[in-house]
Amino acid sequence: MDYLVYLKKDMRVKILLPIFVIFFLVIFLIFYKGLNHTNIYTPKIISNENIPLFKTIEFQSDNEITSKEVFSGNDYYLLNIWASWCIPCRDEHNFLMKLKKNEKIEIIGLNYKDKEKNAKKFLNELGDPYKKILSDSDGTISIEWGAYGVPESFLIHKNKVIKKIIGPLNDSSFKEIERLVK
Amino acid sequence: MKIINLLIIIIILFNFNLSNAKDINSSSKITKNLRCLVCQGQSVHDSDSEFAISLKLVVEKKIDEGMSEKEIYEFLQIKYGDWILYDPELNQKTFILWFLPLLLFLIGGAIIFKNLKIKKN
Amino acid sequence: MASLIGSYSLFFGLGCSLLVVFFSLKDLKNLNNLDNKILSLTFLQFLLVVLSFFGLIISFVNSDFSNLTVFNHSHTTKPLFYKISGTWGNHEGSLLLWLLVLTLFIFLFLIRSKKEPKKYRILTILFQQIIIIGFFIFLIKTSNPFDYIYPVPKEGLGLNPILQDPALAFHPPILYLGYVGTSIIFSSVLAASVSNYITKEWAKHIKQWVIISWIFLSLGILLGSIWAYYELGWGGFWFWDPVENISLMPWLALTTLLHCILVLEKKSILTSWVIILSIATFTLSMSGTFLVRSGILNSVHTFANDPERGLFILIFLFTLIFLSLFVFFFFHKTDKKNTTSFFLLSKETSILVNNWFMMYFLAVVLIGTIYPIFLDVISSQKISVGPPFYHKLIIPFLIPFLLMMAIGPKLNWIKSELQNKFYLASFFVISLFLSFMIIRMLEISILINTVLFASAFYLFFITLRDFFIKGFKNLAQNIAHFGFSLLILSILFNNFLSTEIITNLKVGETYQSNKLTINFEKIEKKKMQNFEAIIGKFNIKNESDYIEILKPELRIYNQPNIVTSEADIKTNLFSDKFMTMNLVQNQEYFNIRYQKKPFMIWIWFSVLIISFGGLFSLLKKRYES
Numbered sequence: 001m002d003y004l005v006y007l008k009k010d011m012r013v014k015i016l017l018p019i020f021v022i023f024f025l026v027i028f029l030i031f032y033k034g035l036n037h038t039n040i041y042t043p044k045i046i047s048n049e050n051i052p053l054f055k056t057i058e059f060q061s062d063n064e065i066t067s068k069e070v071f072s073g074n075d076y077y078l079l080n081i082w083a084s085w086c087i088p089c090r091d092e093h094n095f096l097m098k099l100k101k102n103e104k105i106e107i108i109g110l111n112y113k114d115k116e117k118n119a120k121k122f123l124n125e126l127g128d129p130y131k132k133i134l135s136d137s138d139g140t141i142s143i144e145w146g147a148y149g150v151p152e153s154f155l156i157h158k159n160k161v162i163k164k165i166i167g168p169l170n171d172s173s174f175k176e177i178e179r180l181v182k
Numbered sequence: 183m184k185i186i187n188l189l190i191i192i193i194i195l196f197n198f199n200l201s202n203a204k205d206i207n208s209s210s211k212i213t214k215n216l217r218c219l220v221c222q223g224q225s226v227h228d229s230d231s232e233f234a235i236s237l238k239l240v241v242e243k244k245i246d247e248g249m250s251e252k253e254i255y256e257f258l259q260i261k262y263g264d265w266i267l268y269d270p271e272l273n274q275k276t277f278i279l280w281f282l283p284l285l286l287f288l289i290g291g292a293i294i295f296k297n298l299k300i301k302k303n
Numbered sequence: 304m305a306s307l308i309g310s311y312s313l314f315f316g317l318g319c320s321l322l323v324v325f326f327s328l329k330d331l332k333n334l335n336n337l338d339n340k341i342l343s344l345t346f347l348q349f350l351l352v353v354l355s356f357f358g359l360i361i362s363f364v365n366s367d368f369s370n371l372t373v374f375n376h377s378h379t380t381k382p383l384f385y386k387i388s389g390t391w392g393n394h395e396g397s398l399l400l401w402l403l404v405l406t407l408f409i410f411l412f413l414i415r416s417k418k419e420p421k422k423y424r425i426l427t428i429l430f431q432q433i434i435i436i437g438f439f440i441f442l443i444k445t446s447n448p449f450d451y452i453y454p455v456p457k458e459g460l461g462l463n464p465i466l467q468d469p470a471l472a473f474h475p476p477i478l479y480l481g482y483v484g485t486s487i488i489f490s491s492v493l494a495a496s497v498s499n500y501i502t503k504e505w506a507k508h509i510k511q512w513v514i515i516s517w518i519f520l521s522l523g524i525l526l527g528s529i530w531a532y533y534e535l536g537w538g539g540f541w542f543w544d545p546v547e548n549i550s551l552m553p554w555l556a557l558t559t560l561l562h563c564i565l566v567l568e569k570k571s572i573l574t575s576w577v578i579i580l581s582i583a584t585f586t587l588s589m590s591g592t593f594l595v596r597s598g599i600l601n602s603v604h605t606f607a608n609d610p611e612r613g614l615f616i617l618i619f620l621f622t623l624i625f626l627s628l629f630v631f632f633f634f635h636k637t638d639k640k641n642t643t644s645f646f647l648l649s650k651e652t653s654i655l656v657n658n659w660f661m662m663y664f665l666a667v668v669l670i671g672t673i674y675p676i677f678l679d680v681i682s683s684q685k686i687s688v689g690p691p692f693y694h695k696l697i698i699p700f701l702i703p704f705l706l707m708m709a710i711g712p713k714l715n716w717i718k719s720e721l722q723n724k725f726y727l728a729s730f731f732v733i734s735l736f737l738s739f740m741i742i743r744m745l746e747i748s749i750l751i752n753t754v755l756f757a758s759a760f761y762l763f764f765i766t767l768r769d770f771f772i773k774g775f776k777n778l779a780q781n782i783a784h785f786g787f788s789l790l791i792l793s794i795l796f797n798n799f800l801s802t803e804i805i806t807n808l809k810v811g812e813t814y815q816s817n818k819l820t821i822n823f824e825k826i827e828k829k830k831m832q833n834f835e836a837i838i839g840k841f842n843i844k845n846e847s848d849y850i851e852i853l854k855p856e857l858r859i860y861n862q863p864n865i866v867t868s869e870a871d872i873k874t875n876l877f878s879d880k881f882m883t884m885n886l887v888q889n890q891e892y893f894n895i896r897y898q899k900k901p902f903m904i905w906i907w908f909s910v911l912i913i914s915f916g917g918l919f920s921l922l923k924k925r926y927e928s
Contacts, residue, residue: 017632021625028621033680034599035613113232139236140243146261148219148233210803217687223544225689228537230868230885230894268689275684279674283696287663294655299644 051159052144059111059119059133070132076105076181077156080130081142083112084122086150092168096129099174104181109133112142112150155180209242212251215268216241216258225268306370309358310449312351316406317439319348320432327425327432337421341428342413348435349406356403359448360390368459371450372396378461378862380833388472389462394596394612395448397475401592402442404483405435412487412512419500419508426494427487433626434486437619445612461862464834470530478523478550482588484516485553488560489585492578493627496635501578506568509581511921513564517557518917524550525910536868536883538803538898540906543690545600548672549591552665556584559661561917562654569716570651576658578635582627587669589620599676646718653711660704667696698755705758705791708784709765712777727765734760745799756795762788779923783916789909793902800878800901807892814895819845821897834860836869839884839893853882853897879903 051071058065071077080096082089096107109130111119114137123130136142145154146164155163155177163180165173213227218234226234226241237258244254258266270276323344330338359372363386368374376393377386390396409431416424442448465471491509495501527550532540541547560580567577594600597613645651671688678684710727721727738756742749766785773781804821806814814821822842829836837857844850856869866886873880878901885894 013632017628020628024621024624024628028617030677030680031593031599031617032614034676035597035610035617037599037679113236138239139232140240143236143240143261148262215689215691217689223542224537228539230536230896235887235894264684264686266687268687269691269695270686270688275678275682275686276674279670279688279692280696282670283663283667286666287659287700290659290662294652294659297644297655298652299646 051154051156051161052141054141054144056141057135059109059116059135065132065134070108070134071156071159074106075157078105078107078177079110079145079154079156080107081110081112081136081145081147081150081152083114083150084118085114086112088168089151090126092151092170093126093129095169095174097127099177100129102178102181105177106131110136110141110145112136113139208251209238209245212241212245212254213238215255217266217268219262219266305358305361305365306367306449306451307358309355309362310447312355312358313439313443313447313449316348316351316355316402317436317443319344319351320436320439323348323428324432324436327428331422331425337424341425345406345410345413345428349410352399352403352406356390356399359396359399360387362449363387363390366459368457369451369453369455370448371452372448374452374456374459376462377459378833379458380861381462381467382832384469384472385462385467389466391475392462392466392471395442395446397479398438398442398446399448400475400479401483402435402438404479405431405438405486408484408487409435409490412491415511416508419505420498423491423494423498423500423505426497427490430490430493431486434490434623437622441612441615441619445615458862461833461860463863464858464860464865464867465534468530468534470526471534474523474526474530477519477526481516481518481520481523481557482550482553482591484512484519485557485585485588487512488516488581489623489627492581493630496578496630499634499636501567501574501635503568503571506564506571506577510561510564510568511924513557513561514917514921517554517561518914518921520550520554520557521910521914521917524554525907525914528910529907532903533870533872533881536870538801538870538881538883538896538900540903543671543693545672546595548668549587549594552591552668552672553584553587555661555665555668556580556587559658559665560584562657562661566651566654572651575631575635578631582631586620586624586627589616589623593617593620594672600672648714648721649718650711650714650716653707653714656707657704657711660700660707663700664697667693671696699751701791702751702754702758705762705788708787709758709762712769712780712784726768730764730768731757731761734758734764752795752799756792759788759791759795763792779916779920781916782919783913786909786912786914786916789912790906793905793909796902797900797906800899802899804895804897806895807887807890808895809892819843821895823893823895831858833862834858841882841895841897843880843882843897851880853880855882855884857884857886874904876904877901 051067053067055064055066057063078099099105100107107129109132111133114135119133134141142148142150142152145152147166149166151168153165153169153173154161155165157180163176169177210227213234214225216226216237218224218226218229218231218237220231220233221229224234226237241254244257249257255267255271264270264275270279272280323341326338326340326344330341359370361367362370362373363377364383366373366377366379366386368377372393372395376396377389381389391400409428412427412431413424416427488509491505491512492501495505495509524547527547528540531542531547532538560577563573563577563580566573593613593616596616597610599613645655671692675686675688678686710721713721713727735753735757737760738753741756742753762784766781766788769777769781770785804814804816804819806821808814808821808823810823810826812823814823820843822844824840824842827838827840829838835858837859838854839856841853841855842850843853851873853871853873855871858867858869859865860867868883868885870881870883872882878899881898881900883896885896887894
């Protein structure tokens with residue numbers, strides 16, 4: 001402020017003006033670049049992380065089951081979080097059915113905040129791609145997986161998440177899974 | 183007056199973080215500091231989205247399991263990134279964020295001080 | 304038809320701008336009085352924008368879906384009131400409102416500045432026209448509210464239900480009167496710099512414009528906050544959301560300017576600082592518009608995301624910034640003999656200290672708001688900056704700030720002694736004691752709270768006493784400062800005494816705690832014009848067996864198909880009872896949230912008092928002159 005007063009007029013122009021101009025130009029550039037940035041947040045995919053340990057109820061049999069029992073024996077698993085009330089889940093269901101034919105991978109369903117009746121109706125209607133279905137009635141297991149909605153899918157190899165798909169599966173993510181599983 | 187003010191500020195700055203930990207309802211305190219990722223600009227505590235409801239349960243569960251506030255933040259930070267924390271922790275990334283305002287405050291004070299006539303005549 | 308008239312009015316309005324610029328430049332060399340053509344053209348331009356605005360309103364009222372804006376934001380079943388308020392509830396319409404305020408203010412300025420030097424007036428017109436032309440082009444090129452759509456759709460897409468609310472109908476016009484009103488301060492200060500007219504007289508003349516903008520901005524922020532409180536359904540009134548912050552930043556700058564201009568008015572010093580503040584105020588308003596409209600921010604209220612719009616405002620904003628830099632560095636002459644120092648105990652110093660703290664608060668809000676954007680661009684790392692950050696950096700500084708607010712106004716210009724030291728000190732002791740007792744009672748024995756309460760009480764008592772002993776002297780200032788102390792006290796009490804119960808209930812169930820019971824009696828369904836309401840009836844019984852009935856609603860809007868939750872709030876002088884209910888996915892349970900929020904009404908009321916302080920000083924000036 002009155003700092004400016006101490007400097008002589010030409011000094012002000014010579015020193016302060018360029019500083020201000022550069023300062024505002026930098027801000028301009030940053031905003032300009034920011035315009036092209038997306039502001040939709042997707043969490044970073046942390047690979048090489050061990051899958052979380054949890055205990056839950058198996059959907060079909062109502063037996064308690066631990067994550068260790070579920071994810072052992074096979075090389076590749078796809079954990080798919082789904083619910084009968086979730087509309088995008090219907091879109092991706094075809095891909096899951098296709099993936100079921102791939103023998104190298106087991107698809108595990110995590111049924112998110114669903115009613116048993118509705119979930120069964122959903123599977124009768126569209127087919128059941130899941131080897132096992134685990135229940136996540138209050139959504140807390142999904143949080144342990146770092147998911148924040150339905151649908152989400154996690155490709156698991158040797159107890160590590162190697163790929164995470166947020167939102168419904170599509171052509172490209174389906175092909176990528178097939179490629180990774182080979 | 184000034185010196186007293188400064189003293190007060192210093193005391194407070196030292197007490198601030200300490201005192202916060204004594205909050206009674208720590209579950210709601212924690213969820214107020216978490217950003218609801220599926221909503222826009224809402225804390226987990228204030229949101230009724232599915233994600234937020236589940237996350238509230240998880241936080242309560244973790245408290246019951248004996249996790250401290252800091253551990254819960256770290257746990258969620260690993261799962262969801264820094265974005266979920268409303269209270270950015272002090273590190274390289276946020277150094278400027280926390281200290282630039284304080285630095286500006288000091289500069290402002292220096293400018294005013296320089297223009298003061300301290301002598302009383 | 305109305306759209307067509309509106310559309311043409313815009314083009315003619317832009318034409319007026321060019322003519323005004325032409326005549327103003329021609330008239331600049333003339334020594335005579337201001338060319339009457341300029342005044343008439345400015346008035347004509349204002350009328351054309353009003354016409355255009357009415358054109359849009361009529362299109363909305365008639366549900367003319369051949370207009371793209373109407374199609375996107377209206378629906379035939381919407382109540383008339385919201386059809387009208389929908390006009391400015393969208394990007395295009397609200398920009399037209401921007402333009403309306405811009406032209407209104409320059410017209411009023413011309414009428415109210417007849418005594419000012421002619422060169423200064425013409426230059427003000429020119430600078431304001433630069434802004435107006437920029438917005439005309441922006442509106443016509445990237446966000447024309449009168450774009451056509453063919454074939455004409457039968458039905459519109461509807462207005463977002465959370466915007467269908469009385470407070471939000473008035474919020475934008477009032478906020479804009481303040482927000483955009485700062486443009487005239489910007490134009491005026493540039494004009495005064497160029498014509499070397501930054502003097503006591505100028506300060507006196509521009510002060511009223513500063514106060515007017517300040518009043519409207521305060522009221523606009525208040526309305527927005529009230530809306531958020533009851534409509535967003537989580538019972539808070541300030542979330543440090545980026546969009547709230549960008550309305551707060553011009554307010555902080557404007558409040559600083561308001562204080563600083565007093566010094567200029569009395570002593571014609573601090574000229575550079577006044578210029579910087581005036582420029583900063585409008586620049587912050589513009590930046591806010593950029594941040595909201597470009598979609599660069601992640602916030603509850605962001606408008607349409609369109610990079611082209613963002614780019615236009617960005618370039619325009621920085622054009623104005625560089626123009627201001629140019630004017631400031633090449634035209635503004637700092638007067639050597641005015642480089643005075645200040646005595647520690649003087650009004651000047653106390654105002655400077657006010658400025659110092661206000662600038663700090665501004666820096667906190669500004670940095671907190673845009674730092675995440677910068678970090679994201681530079682290092683692709685995303686962080687959130689939320690309430691805890693602002694609280695930690697602002698609350699400790701509020702304490703000395705409040706104390707200064709109490710003592711500062713007691714000092715005289717140039718040099719003074721503190722009189723009545725005894726009562727100043729004894730009031731402080733009383734405040735400290737009182738807050739100590741309260742803190743004990745509330746069982747929140749934290750040092751910072753004790754001191755914070757004490758300093759707020761201190762300001763409260765000192766200003767209260769001044770009402771009685773000082774009478775009319777400094778009354779406006781005293782009202783505003785008193786309002787501020789009341790605001791801080793209400794917020795503190797509200798914060799510490801609020802209680803909350805969150806639970807899931809089925810119809811017929813009762814929630815019981817040791818303090819109260821909540822009985823979910825029944826739900827009713829009601830069909831309204833454009834939504835269906837599910838109304839819950841809850842009986843809340845407190846310790847003294849007093850039963851209160853609350854009826855929160857769920858509204859299922861037809862167009863767009865959105866479910867909103869409407870809080871039911873029972874307000875009285877001491878506390879609000881606030882209740883919301885929400886559906887729980889796939890269950891017959893409802894998620895119930897019951898909050899008791901003490902002194903809510905005092906928060907609103909104290910902001911009104913603060914604004915009234917401004918109004919009072921404006922009226923007093925009229926009365927005196």
